[in-house]
Amino acid sequence: MPINLSDLEIHAGEIIQRYEYPKAAMLPLLWLVQQKQGYVSAEAEAWVGRLIGVSIAHVREVVSFYNMFHTKPVGRRELRVCTSLPCVLQGAGELLERIKERLKISPGETTPDKQVTLSEVECLCACEMAPMAQLDDRFIGPLEGEAIDTLINDALTEPGKPESTAEPKPFICYYGPVLSARFKNPEGMWLEDYIADSGYVAARKALTSMTPEQVTEEVNKAKLRGLGGAGFPTARKWT
Incomplete structure (x- = not known):
């Protein structure tokens, strides 16, 4: 609920004093407001701008850039589903649909009981556990099968209560490097040496x-996507 921003000015002053330049305190000041109020209102944006001497437009640019800031009240818990390309390739679309079906809400909406707000966000920097989501401050993934239902049940649990979702395990590559496998070969930059080290084997086979139909089918199975901005399936471009 809205708060009296003047009650935060002593704390805000302490934050600003930590920085050589007041405007460097923008992020912690915005976070202070959100912790106390639950979201950053237009009034709070103006308040932060006044404290550090920047325009409201500048503050709004920062608030709208970061997924962690809200501009309207949210539920007691927030469930964020990553839909950046690595997670999409691992099934984030299906994950999001299951959550929407179970909670009966779409991204940007809150359940009628004000318990859960569902958000669709860009990269959360945890690609090794894709598809993944963030429940409040916890990263959870990979989310497949029963783990999805467990996540939703946890989201419907009151904050602070015991949760069933397991902590993610650290990513360990057991089969060695892939993209950097040939970095050890100083001559690998030359075409002849690259070919001698099994380079272009897949291209030769194709x-x-x-x-052409078999190649397209292999690309389709691999779920290869372009990086032109939309992450469009490559196989569909070829058909």
Whole structure:
């Protein structure tokens, strides 16, 4: 609920004093407001701008850039589903649909009992556990099968109560490097050495022993997508 921002000015002053330049305190000041009020209102944006000497437009740019800030009241818990490309490739679309079906809300909405707000966000920097989500301050993933229902049940649990979702395990690659596998070879920059080290094997197979339809099907199975901005499925571009 809205608060009296003047009650925060002593704390805000202490935050500003930590920085050589007042405007460097913008993020912690916005976070202070959100912790106390639950969201950053237009009045709070103006208040922060006045304290550090920047325009309201500048403050709004920062608030709208970061997923962690809200501009309207949210539920007691927030469930954020990552829909950046790595998570999409691992099934984030299906994950989001299951959550929407169970909670009966869409991204940007809150359940009628004000318990859960569902958000669709960009990269949460946890690609190794894709598809993943964030419940309040916890990262959870990979989310598949029963883990999705467990996550939703936890989201419907009061904050502070015991939760069933397991802590994610650290990512360990057991089969060695993939993209950097040839970095050890100082001559790998030359075409002849690259080919001698099994370079272009897949390309040779595609060109000499597969039909265009078979190549397209392999690309479709691999779920390869372009990086032109939309992450559009490559196989669909070829058909």
